[in-house]
Every structure is written in C-alpha cells, then in structure tokens.
Amino acid sequence: MPSQKPLVAILAPGNMGAAIGGRLVDNGLEVRTSLAGRTEGSAERARTAGLTVTDDAGLAEADIFLSVVPPSQVTALAERMAPVLTASRRKPVFVEANAVSPDTARQVAALIAPTGCVFVDGGIVGGPPRQGYSPTLYLSGPDAARAAVLGDYGVRVGVMDGPVGAASALKMCYAGINKGLIAIGSAMILAAGRAGAADTLLEELARSQPNLLAKFSTALPDMFSKAHRWAPEMEEIAAFAGADPAAAQVYRGFAELYARLAEDSPAEAGEIAALAAFAAAANEEVSK
Amino acid sequence: MPSQKPLVAILAPGNMGAAIGGRLVDNGLEVRTSLAGRTEGSAERARTAGLTVTDDAGLAEADIFLSVVPPSQVTALAERMAPVLTASRRKPVFVEANAVSPDTARQVAALIAPTGCVFVDGGIVGGPPRQGYSPTLYLSGPDAARAAVLGDYGVRVGVMDGPVGAASALKMCYAGINKGLIAIGSAMILAAGRAGAADTLLEELARSQPNLLAKFSTALPDMFSKAHRWAPEMEEIAAFAGADPAAAQVYRGFAELYARLAEDSPAEAGEIAALAAFAAAANEEVSK
Incomplete structure (x- = not known):
C-alpha cells in the first residue's frame, strides 16, 4: 500500500513558514494556512508560495500541523488552536517547530495533550529554504517519526533520539x-x-x-x-x-x-x- | 650612521614574554629579564630563550622595556618599576603590552609619567611566536614609533594612528x-x-x-x-x-x-x- 500524501497546515506564513510551506507545495503537497490577524505581507507570501488559505477549522483537518512563529507568539498560537484541535476528528500531529526553550516546548505539549493530538518537538536550524538549500527540521519526542514524512517532500528532516525538548x-x-x-x-x-x-x-x-x-x-x-x-x-x-x-x-x-x-x-x-x-x-x- | 641595536628588557618571562624575548634574541638583540619572585618555570623559559637575567636596575638600563604580564599584575609591575626607572639615566621607552582596558593603560601611563620615561600603549594580538609565525605587537600613542624598531628583529609590529588606549x-x-x-x-x-x-x-x-x-x-x-x-x-x-x-x-x-x-x-x-x-x-x- 503506497503511503498517502500528508495534508499539511502551517501557521504562520512568515518568512520561514511561507518558505517551508512553499517547498512542500513545490514537492506536491497541499499546504494550508490562515491569514487571520496577519498583514498583507503574509497574504502575499502565502499566495507566492501556493498555500491554500483557510480558517482554523480547515487547518485542524491536516495530518501535520506546523507551528512556525516568533517565540513571543508560541503559547498564544497553541492556546488558539487547542479548542479547534479538540473539536477536530483528524487530530493532526502538532509540531512545535519554534526557537523556544525546552521548558516552553513542554508547556506547549501540555496545552496540546488534552486535544488528543500527538505532540512532536521541533527546531528549524538554518534559514528559509531557497534554490538548492533546505534548513533542517529537527524532531524529537516519542512520536517524532510521525512527522518525519516531511523529509520526502523537499524539507531536510533530522529525527533525534531524545525526548520532547531535545530538538528545542x-x-x-x-x-x-x-x-x-x-x-x-x-x-x-x-x-x-x-x-x-x-x-x-x-x-x-x-x-x-x-x-x-x-x-x-x-x-x-x-x-x-x-x-x-x-x-x-x-x-x-x-x-x-x-x-x-x-x-x-x-x-x-x-x-x-x-x-x-x-x-x-x-x-x-x-x-x-x-x-x-x-x-x-x-x-x-x-x-x- | 647605522642605527644601534636596541637593548630590550621584558618582564615577565611567562609563555608570551619569554617567547617574544627569545624571538628578539634569535634576531640578534640582547634581551634582559628578572626572575625576582618568579617560579622555576620562568627560569627555565628564560634560559631556553637566551634571555640575560639581571635585577631591576639592570632592566632599567634598556632602551625599550616591555611589560608582558597577566592583567592582574599590570599595575603592580608599573609600581615596582617606577622608582627604578626614575633612578635610571637611560630612561627606557616603557611599552605597556598587556591585555588591559584603555583606562588601565592610561593609569599605567600616569604611573610611568613621573619617571621621565616615554610611555607607549601596546597590545599583542595572537599567540606566542613560533616557527614561521609572529603575533602582532600593536603600538599607539604619540611616541608609538619609538618602539617600532622591534619590528626589525622578528616581531611583527603595527603602529596605530591613535592615542594611548587605542592599542589596548x-x-x-x-x-x-x-x-x-x-x-x-x-x-x-x-x-x-x-x-x-x-x-x-x-x-x-x-x-x-x-x-x-x-x-x-x-x-x-x-x-x-x-x-x-x-x-x-x-x-x-x-x-x-x-x-x-x-x-x-x-x-x-x-x-x-x-x-x-x-x-x-x-x-x-x-x-x-x-x-x-x-x-x-x-x-x-x-x-x-
């Protein structure tokens, strides 16, 4: 049985998020995002990258949800998504891919746990993807392998042998x-x-x-x-x-x-x- | 009239001081040092480098005096040498070549000023001289050129266009x-x-x-x-x-x-x- 292409959601379409989303789109995936509360710059980046714009409920239908925001917005994003993920029947794998301390990553894991979604700690090392280059998305935690499929679609992935917090x-x-x-x-x-x-x-x-x-x-x-x-x-x-x-x-x-x-x-x-x-x-x- | 070879004094014969002294000796200079209060390691290094061991009065007969000690000993060395330099008729150029702040260099300049000796601010960038390599002794202050002659004897010298403090x-x-x-x-x-x-x-x-x-x-x-x-x-x-x-x-x-x-x-x-x-x-x- 061939594995199905994963449906991916990314918040937010900032420089890194949009570029990673675009790389996945270029490699044949549907990548959803939301523009709620975002600037015209985000809308422009999302369009250029070929992302599908939807609402939070639409994001919660993804197989893999990537959180890619500045450190200050990490907890707010998890709090915003938690009720939508709780309501979702798909239960995406939630990848916390931000530049935050392991403690913050564990706090986000605790916010996501009640939603029924699997949590994966992540860390993006390097700049946004560009011609001939991909940063590495490191993943850790017991369910890290659940997001490793992204490595088949143009984004370099490194699965670490460590708990939630190691990738952060x-x-x-x-x-x-x-x-x-x-x-x-x-x-x-x-x-x-x-x-x-x-x-x-x-x-x-x-x-x-x-x-x-x-x-x-x-x-x-x-x-x-x-x-x-x-x-x-x-x-x-x-x-x-x-x-x-x-x-x-x-x-x-x-x-x-x-x-x-x-x-x-x-x-x-x-x-x-x-x-x-x-x-x-x-x-x-x-x-x- | 050919310029005379300068007589150099270096305190102390630590790793850097002994190596710089040795480099000058290898290039034909007499280099004096003192072992007062120093360990057997210093004595060994001074011997290996071919330095001439003398007392403080003997050091004060040099044309150029190089202070090369750890930051914590810089002021004490200047205080120790001040009366001997005051008594000296030769009045060596005093080069403060240590890793100290410009403020500390200016404090040392103030200690040396009453001795009648010319003061030059210095800073050694790089490791001790070794086969095929010299660190750079940067010199600054109005009289920096007075110590630049060391550059003719195997030690790389950089004269800066700046006041006392710039080299530090x-x-x-x-x-x-x-x-x-x-x-x-x-x-x-x-x-x-x-x-x-x-x-x-x-x-x-x-x-x-x-x-x-x-x-x-x-x-x-x-x-x-x-x-x-x-x-x-x-x-x-x-x-x-x-x-x-x-x-x-x-x-x-x-x-x-x-x-x-x-x-x-x-x-x-x-x-x-x-x-x-x-x-x-x-x-x-x-x-x-």
Whole structure:
C-alpha cells in the first residue's frame, strides 16, 4: 500500500513558514494556512508560495500541523488552536517547530495533550529554504517519526533520539552559537569604533581570522532587520541555559543588545550605520 | 650612521614574554629579564630563550622595556618599576603590552609619567611566536614609533594612528571576539550535553558551520589551561565595554564562565571533560 500524501497546515506564513510551506507545495503537497490577524505581507507570501488559505477549522483537518512563529507568539498560537484541535476528528500531529526553550516546548505539549493530538518537538536550524538549500527540521519526542514524512517532500528532516525538548535544546544551542557570535562581533566592532580602532580591527581580522571576517561581512547586515526577533530568542536561550547562571547572564546581555539595535534607525549615524560601514569594508576586504 | 641595536628588557618571562624575548634574541638583540619572585618555570623559559637575567636596575638600563604580564599584575609591575626607572639615566621607552582596558593603560601611563620615561600603549594580538609565525605587537600613542624598531628583529609590529588606549582597545576587541566565541561555544556545548543534544549539535555544525567546528576542535582544549588567565581578561573587556551596558554584562558573564572552568578538574567527569570529549569528536569529524 503506497503511503498517502500528508495534508499539511502551517501557521504562520512568515518568512520561514511561507518558505517551508512553499517547498512542500513545490514537492506536491497541499499546504494550508490562515491569514487571520496577519498583514498583507503574509497574504502575499502565502499566495507566492501556493498555500491554500483557510480558517482554523480547515487547518485542524491536516495530518501535520506546523507551528512556525516568533517565540513571543508560541503559547498564544497553541492556546488558539487547542479548542479547534479538540473539536477536530483528524487530530493532526502538532509540531512545535519554534526557537523556544525546552521548558516552553513542554508547556506547549501540555496545552496540546488534552486535544488528543500527538505532540512532536521541533527546531528549524538554518534559514528559509531557497534554490538548492533546505534548513533542517529537527524532531524529537516519542512520536517524532510521525512527522518525519516531511523529509520526502523537499524539507531536510533530522529525527533525534531524545525526548520532547531535545530538538528545542538543539535549536537553542545552534542559535546560541551563531547569533551569539554575531552579537559579540557587533559589540566589539562598536567598541572598536568608539575607541578609534575599527580600521585596525578589520585589518587584523582579515589577516588572522578571515573566516570570521567573511561571516561578519554578510551576517551583520542580515541581522539588522531581524534583531527585534532575535532579542526574545536570546531570552529563550537565557532561560534554557538557566542551570548555568554565567551563560544565562551572557544571553540576557545579548537580548538587551539586540533589542537596542532593533530600536536603532539605519537612517541615522548610529550603531546600525557603524556596523553597516564595517560590514561593507569587510566585504571589500574579503572579496580582494 | 647605522642605527644601534636596541637593548630590550621584558618582564615577565611567562609563555608570551619569554617567547617574544627569545624571538628578539634569535634576531640578534640582547634581551634582559628578572626572575625576582618568579617560579622555576620562568627560569627555565628564560634560559631556553637566551634571555640575560639581571635585577631591576639592570632592566632599567634598556632602551625599550616591555611589560608582558597577566592583567592582574599590570599595575603592580608599573609600581615596582617606577622608582627604578626614575633612578635610571637611560630612561627606557616603557611599552605597556598587556591585555588591559584603555583606562588601565592610561593609569599605567600616569604611573610611568613621573619617571621621565616615554610611555607607549601596546597590545599583542595572537599567540606566542613560533616557527614561521609572529603575533602582532600593536603600538599607539604619540611616541608609538619609538618602539617600532622591534619590528626589525622578528616581531611583527603595527603602529596605530591613535592615542594611548587605542592599542589596548584593539587588543580588547580582538580578544573579545575570539575568546568570546570560545566562551559561547563552551556554554552552548555544555548546555547541549545537559539536554542530550551534543551529538546532533556536532553533526549539524559539521554540516553547516565547518569553520566554527574546526575552531572549537582546537580552541577548546587550548583554553583549558588558560581559563584562569582569561577570566580577568574578560573583566577588563567588560570594563572597556562600559559605555555599552549590555556588552559589559556579556563579558562579566564570560569572566564568570572562565573562572568556573578554571576551577574544574580535567580529571573528573565535569565540564572540562565534557568539552574535551566534544573537541575530540569534532577533531575526528573535521579530519574526515
């Protein structure tokens, strides 16, 4: 018996959600979403990705429900879907695929448990799918394999041998290294600029740490529009690192830094402008 | 008129000081040091490097005096040398080459000013000289060029166009990026281990961040014996970053982390052992 194509639902059609949905559509799946409370940008992304727009009840008819939202909206989304999932006869596998701490993932699992749906912890490592590239959707928990079928439709899937929380922990650690590196780079480049040492820092990095300089040249500009999302993600990592008070302090500092950068206007001669100038010079140096 | 070879003094003959001294000796200079209050290890390093052992008065006869000590000993060394430099007729150029904040460098400048010696701010970026490699001794301040002659004797020198404090700032920023990266790597690898996600983190880094994994594979083991020195260096960076409270918080967190790792015994199944195991596995992965 050939396995049937799964019907997938994704909330919300943000940059990541719409791109993952689009990848699944391109590989032959029907992917539903809802635009309730979303902007015109979401509607445009959903259209471009070929998602089917429906209401929450329509989402609850899916085989797999993917929650892909910013950390601050994770619990609200589960609370919104819980009564609809409870009423649904299909009982989709609920995949919590967000950048949240294992504790938050377990809280969501507790919200979903009474609905009768199976819960899978997830974590998306990497950027949105693009030509020739897929991020990896890591899955963990006793029912992780129930969502692994997505791997047959163009999205890279990694099933972890661990409980609910393991995939979220992996996402926290990976983001903690990558976005932490961009945070310390930003902080030290800004400090060098205040001290009149930015040019020499760039030269020295070009000479002795070319890989890091290359990373900064692209990752800094990429961060500017995302800092407002990264700030709460750093708070999640601080909570995740709770058993290590030093690490928790570090990630609360990163959250504060990203929140400050998110407030900064690129149009003014502020911190974003200083980082952009460094990144542009770094890019020139790296391209030599 | 050919310029005369400068007579150099270095305190102390630690790993960096002895190696820089040895490099200058190998290139034809006489380099003096003192073993007052130092361990047998220092005596051994001084012998191996070919340094001339003398007393403080003998050091004060040098043309260039290099202060190369851990951050915690910087002010004490300047206080110890001040009366001897005051008494000296040679008045060596005093190069403060340590990993300290610009404020600390300016405090040392103030201690040296009454001696009549010229003060140069310095910062050593990179590890001790070894076959085919030299770190860069950055120099700043109005008299920076007075110590640049060292560049003719096998040590890479970078004269910065900035005041006293600029070279220290550069050192802070460079160390802040490099040692900060190792700190966030350590924190997240340990957190992944606690959550049972360390193996998958290693696989994912190997796939999507091979440069970072390669760095961790060598930089983590290299850090274990240095964490006790890096902790106060992170405190200096926190002080340096003072105008940026978020960054200061981050570097105080790194100081706490390194202080904790310095207390951990490699012989026990603790954090150092966990990081060593990750680094060994990373090294195997990277060598594939």
